[in-house]
Amino acid sequence: MTNSSSPIKTLAIVGTGVIGAGWAARALSQGLDVKAYDPDPEGEEKLRAAIANAWPALERKGLAPGASPDRLAYASSVEAACDGADLVQENAPEREALKQDLLAAIDAAAKPEAIIASSTSGLLPTRLAAKLERPERLVVGHPFNPVYLLPLVEIVGGEKTSDATIARTKAIYKSIGMRPLHIKREIEGFVADRLMEALWREALWLVNDDVATTEEIDAAVVYGCGLRWSLMGTFLTFHLAGGEGGMRHMLHQFGPALKLPWTKLVAPELTGELIDKVAGGCEEQAAGRSIKALERRRDDFLIELLALVSKYWPEAEGRPNAI
C-alpha cells in the first residue's frame, strides 16, 4: 500500500525506541521525510540499524516513489527535530509527568499548524495536554508493534482536542497505509490494550499457577483463536459460533458462563519467581533464535498475511465505509 500524495511532507519522531523506530521506518517507506531525536547518545546508530532491519520487509511490501532511508535526518534536540515538521509523533516512556513536559516542549517548538500525536498506550490525552499552549492540536495516535507493518492505530482526543485535529490525523495516518480507529470516549488503556491486558492478566495467572507454560499458552492462541482473530474479531467470531441464531443465540447459550469463575479477577504479583517463569519460558520458545531473527520471521509472515487478509477486508467486499 503506497501513497505518493500524502497530505504531509515531514514527520518528526521524538523518542526512537522500538515504537519510534517503527514509525520512522513506516513513514520513510511511504516516501516522507523523517526527522528524529532521542536522548540516548547511541540513538542515531540504533535507529538507523532498526530501519535497516525493517527495510527488506518494507521493500517486499512495496515502497512509495522516492522512498529512502536516506531521507532520515537525525536531529540534536527535540526543538531541531520538530522544526518544520507537519506531524510530531512522541514516543517517550510511559510516565505522565515526563510526557507532559516533553509535549509542552514540542508544542513550543513545532509550527502552529503541526499536529502533535502521542504514541502512549494508555495515558489520557486530556492529562497529557495539561501544559500545552495549543492543546487543541494534541491527540493520541497509539500504534502497534511492528509499527511499520501493523495497520491499526487508535486515535483518541482529549477534552480540548479539536475535531479538525482528529480529522487531519486520521487522514495523515491513512495516507501512510494505516487503519485509524477513532475511540470516541477517553478511557485509560483505550480499546485494544484493554482487551490485550485482560488476556495477558489471565495468561500470567495460568503460568503463575502452573496450569500451563508460556509455550502451551501461546499454542492455545496460535492454533485456535489467533487464526480466527486475524479475519474477524471476538464479536463476529461468536456471531458465527451461534449457528443460524447468531449472536443472540450465542448470548443465550453461553451468557450464563460469564458467571462462572473462569477468570482470575486481579493481576498476579510480578514476583521474581513469576518473572523467571515467564521470561525463561519465552527464552525456551525462542530456542536460541535471536530477537532480530524472530523479528525477521515475524515480518516475513506479516507481509504474506497482510497480502492475504487484504483480499478479505471490507473494501474488497465493496463495503468502503466499514472500518
Added chain:
Amino acid sequence: MTNSSSPIKTLAIVGTGVIGAGWAARALSQGLDVKAYDPDPEGEEKLRAAIANAWPALERKGLAPGASPDRLAYASSVEAACDGADLVQENAPEREALKQDLLAAIDAAAKPEAIIASSTSGLLPTRLAAKLERPERLVVGHPFNPVYLLPLVEIVGGEKTSDATIARTKAIYKSIGMRPLHIKREIEGFVADRLMEALWREALWLVNDDVATTEEIDAAVVYGCGLRWSLMGTFLTFHLAGGEGGMRHMLHQFGPALKLPWTKLVAPELTGELIDKVAGGCEEQAAGRSIKALERRRDDFLIELLALVSKYWPEAEGRPNAI
C-alpha cells in the same frame, strides 16, 4: 494435511450442533467412518446440510484417500451411534448433569476399548466421569469452531483418566490433522477459553459503557493483535516488543501497568439493552450477509491462512518437538 493411516476407523458423534457437525466433517474428510446421533428430529437433515456446506473448503484443503460424506451413518439412538466406534465424541449442551447421564449411557454402549471424549468447553472431566463404569477412558477433547479447519484441541484428563487414554487420544486427534494441547492441570475453562473469556468480558464492558461499538472492537483486534496472534501468542509477541531485552525488559517496563485499572474486574450484567447492543452490532457488521455466507468467507480465508501459517510452524523450522 491428510492421513490414511489413522489409528482408528470409526468415530461416533453424539450431539450434532455446530461443534458436533464440525467434528463429523473433519473426520469424514480424513477418511474415517462416522456414526452420529442427535435427539433433534431434524438432526440428520441439519447435519448433512452442515457437512455439505463445509465440504468444498475441505476439498480445497485436501481430502484423505476414500474420504466421502457418504461414509456418514445417522443412527437412531445414542447406543446405535456408539456401536463399534473407536472414539465417541460427545457434544451435548454445557449442562453438567445432562452430560454426566449422557456420558454414562455412552460408557454402557461403547466397546470397552473405545475412548470417550467430551467437547465441553469448561466442565471438569473428573465431575463428568462421576457416573461412568470405566472413568479411565473419559477425557476432555475441547475443539474450536470451525472444528473442521481449526487445528487446536485441548486434552484434559480427570482424576481417574489413564495415561494410556491421554496418549491414545492425542494420537487419534493428530491423525486427523489436529494440534492436541494436553492441559496438565484440571481447571474450569481450561486454557484457551479462559483467555478468550477474559478478553470477551472486557469487550462486553466496552460496549456496555459506550466506549466502542462491536465493529470498532473487532477492528481493534483484526487490524492489530489478531494479525500477530496467528503466528505468535501473547508471550512471544511481548518478548519481541521488549526489543533486544526481550520479555525481561518488557516485564520491567510494562509490569507496573498491571496495577492500573485497565480492566473491569467482573463480568457485566447481560441486560436486554446490552444484548441488543451486542447482537444488533453484529447484525450491522454482517451487513445483510447470511451466517452461511459469512462462514464460507471465513472458511476461504482459513484455508489460505492455514497454508500460509504452516510454513512458519515449528516443524517447518526443524523444531518437531515444539507444540
